[in-house]
Amino acid sequence: MEQIKDTQPTRSTKRNQERFGKTISLIATLLIVLVVLSILFFVLSRGLRTFTQHDVSVLDFFAGTEWRPGETDDAGNALVGALPMIVGSFVVTLLSALLATPVSIGAAVFMTEVSPKAGKKILQPAIELLVGIPSVVYGFIGLTVVVPFVRQLVGGTGFGMLAGTLVLFVMILPTTTSMAVDALNAVPRHYREASFAMGGTRWQTIYRVVLRAAMPGLLTAIVFGMARAFGEALAVQMVIGNAPVLPDSFTTPASTLTSILTMNMGNTVFGTLENDVLWSLASILLVMSLVFNIVTRWIGKKGAIKG
């Protein structure tokens, strides 16, 4: 035994190489993890300063409707009610997802179940290209087409939640459609064959079998689209009008969390309440993106296709 052990070099060049490779690839991985953790830490810790350093009450922030940072009411409380932006973000997100859901699932069903040939040749490449269109381009189109359209339709300036919803709807459409296609393609073929063998029509097969089997994947696609809509900044900021008030209608200027962040971050002094309260808005964005993440995981766990 001893002799054999002596002949084995304790550290061969191979082993050194192996150790080197494993170490640098692990360092690269940990760097990404470090970035994620520091984003969470720094953004949240600045966001919390509104409540810890400037003594704004949590209720005033989440339920207040007056957004005039830098000013105070008669009782001396800072006017940093974020409700208008929170409502704005949720409304445009939900409405755009509501519009995008039937269209993208319908188109996805068409591509996978009705006419796979046309789907592959025309729809697939078009959608792939559109996923890559920069969001400022959507914003620019919103500004030059959607806003004037809304203005003609209902009067007013045209800026508002309706314009924001329409722009976001078109923007998330390619993403949700291509994910819905993946979900439908993941349904095993024999599910469909079993339904046809029992005499089901195409629609019965789609509605009673394919859509139900693919439901978790379809839900994931919608949640993904919502996450994208919720976090989109510039395209929305360009068409929503950026008035930090609870709007009376869908066609009067409103604002979202991202639009106020985009507008004001550069105009405030670091360390002041005006600045810290913006980080609180950013923290809401961050937390919501975590929530969307958790929801997606939960759906994935609940409804993995079996067999």
Place this chain on the structure above:
Amino acid sequence: MNPKKVDKAAIAVLYVLAALIVLILASLLAFILIRGIPQFSWEFFTQPAKTFEEGGGIIIQLFNSFYMLLITLLISTPVALGAAIYLSEYAPQNALTDFIRTAIEVLSSLPSIVVGLFGYLIFVIQWGFGFSILSGSLALMIFNLPLLTRTIEDALRAIPGAQREAGLALGLSRWETVTRIVLPAAMPGILTGVILSAGRIFGEAAALIYTAGQSAPALDFTNWNPRSISSPLNIMRPAETLAVHIWKVNSEGIMPDGAEISAGASAILILAVLLFNLLARYLGRKLQQKLTSA
């Protein structure tokens, strides 16, 4: 209604929905290209932007976009490659690996404006890089890392295990197997992933407005000393990119021909994305042919 009629009606609705999506997407593309391409002119591509008068160009923004893209790819590819190698070749199945994967997933779903604000907080203010190409590229790196890591990891995983076993059987270390056998074989996939991420970086604006800045100081294209402030190569200068320019022109609204300039710039962005897409496919296929000599 009997099932046959329901079937006919439902399929008809599906046709309408598919047609609707094609219509929306096609008119979007047509609108940008028809509005944008007529703006292309010699002046448009060679003149700096003018704020208060008509006839400005986009040369500086165009250069900034490509330069920032180059630097972002230079710093993000090695990190993404390392992480992808770790995740596909070394990572054991345990809680730490799960945690790493969750972290990367969280990063990929963060809104880009949040990434931009983090960059503003850390790179611009704390590290004192100011509004600069360096700050912008670092923010874009964060924005780009999760997706690039995932595509490279997928490319590595697509290489059959037999290739790795052959390498190990020859007495190579795992690291040698990865770098000499798996990486070259996965190169087409990796290249495709890098080029596709280039399209995303090129069009990103929200992560840049508070990191690379919203101004484009005049550049002297004959000055190639990277330390001079007017040199195009200087990475410490503020650099508005094309995507940021579109946003800035439209939200300020003081440029008299802002709509025309944005239309032209939007068309360039779309054409660039299209080009990156085609390039990725073409190079991926070419490289595959060369490697497999098929």
